Amino acid sequence: MPELPEVTVIVNSLNKKIKGLILESVEYDWPRKFFWGNYSIKDLKGVKVTSVDRKGKVVLIEVSKGTKGAKGTKGAKDITILIHLKLTGQLIYQDAKTRVAGGHPIPPLNLPSPNKTTRVIFAFTNGGHLYFNDLRKFGWVKIVSSNKYQVSSAIGELGPDALEISFREFSERLEKKPNARIKKLLMDQSFVSGVGNIYSDEGLWRAKIHPARSVASLSDAEVKALYDGIQESLKLAIDKGGSSANSFVDSGGEKGLFLTFAKAYYMIGKPCSRCGTPIARKKMDGRSAHFCPSCQKLK
Template sequence: MPELPEVETVKRTLSQLVVGKTIGNVTVHLRRIIQRPEEPLEFSMMLQGETIRSVERRGKFLRFLMDNYTMVSHLRMEGRYGVYDSKDPLETHTHVVFHFTDGSELRYKDVRQFGTMHLFPLGQELEEQPLKKLGLEPLDDAFTLDAFKSKLAGRSTKIKPLLLNQEYIVGLGNIYVDESLFLAGIHPEREAGSLSRQELASLYEAILSTLNDAVAAGGSSVKSYVNGQGEIGLFQHQLKVYGHKGEPCPVCGAHIEKSVVAGRGTHVCPNCQPLKKQRSRKA
């Protein structure tokens, strides 16, 4: 599933490719992708004549801001956007096509068919689901150390599932949580409330470092991710623990272990990330 760095990369790519283009029509080949409004025909009619003014990101969601509406799009596991000429043949698993007045098209493909699109009056999208309850943005100025500490303070939840919870911090998925916890030297099963002030500061810096490095590398193409121009990300070549079960830790040489935490495959170095005896406390 695309995480924050991948969605940020798609956002930046689409900003170059579709901003300023006007929608002439929309063709929906798979109606369940359209979550709001309920009828795909209404979705298409509402977007006719709308010009894309900017492409933004909120967590793992893309926001297409237009004259009167905002389209909120979630790629889920394998959704992807691409810009084509209208004469290009339609590829398999293309479910939604935005036909622009200049003869180009924005096409949404999704092999797993889990992606979603919601259409809201401009500005209303932040007040309703699926964006309403999202937490702190790690790449936003509001993501300060104090704000981060306040989200974790006193929580008895294990640190990994808490970081995966989008109501606390948005955009972090399995890959970047594992990498951030490794960089901070924190075991994923530690209780959030047991982390010391120094450990919280280290984790805060690790999250920022990991995400910024991943965005700079265009994200991680661990499975099928590509950006809006069909290019793969390169951060997978910098991953320290994720996907490296049984391999030596790049820091200490111990074998990286894989287990399941909160239902997710989890990679740790048992030496660099010891599971300490813990006593919950406020950060």
């Protein structure tokens, strides 16, 4: 799932479900991708979840050891659990009453957890569990102190959030990279954060821009259309997934929800919904770009 809309949806769901819960234990069989920093596993026992957040595609679970002090100061005891889902990560919370799931649709999000892709299990004192499943083991978990420096160095360099960036800032940042190919730049997290292969394809389709175009070749109107196209496709995806996390599971079978609104991504050979030309896929910069060869011309 690892793009902004999917991360946003699961973060919103988790915020409703695990805020206030107390961690009982953490189990993992995945030392290679589990970074404790200065902490150890016992530092998480008894901590309380204070919020679940998102930066780019990274999930942040804020926890606190303190006994709810009167002052709202962030003490040294606050810890941030960072989770990156990479290509095939999933986060699933379930307890006796509820279940929320988000992430990559393979294996199906309704498959019971733990299962063979389960890498980390966070157990809470209410009997609920948060499972981090990741088929390909590309994802990671980092445990750091909740201060700006620690958190941002663990995440890496991030540009403005794709949902929050203004059109003005978007176009100003583009101007600094005239030679970049537009699709590659959109997926660069230090340029804007949150956009990956799906939403770069979707945004470019909406703007009728070929993914291999250079930034310098884009007209002002095209830059505006691209900005709008990205905003629209991100928001549409959040809406589709946001009504209920379970719709992720139900609506698209194993392929997941996104196929129900994708215009270009994964639509290889299907008619473009604007002009009927079959959608093409081409390898570009190491990734598959999906586009309409007729609407999105390489000038």
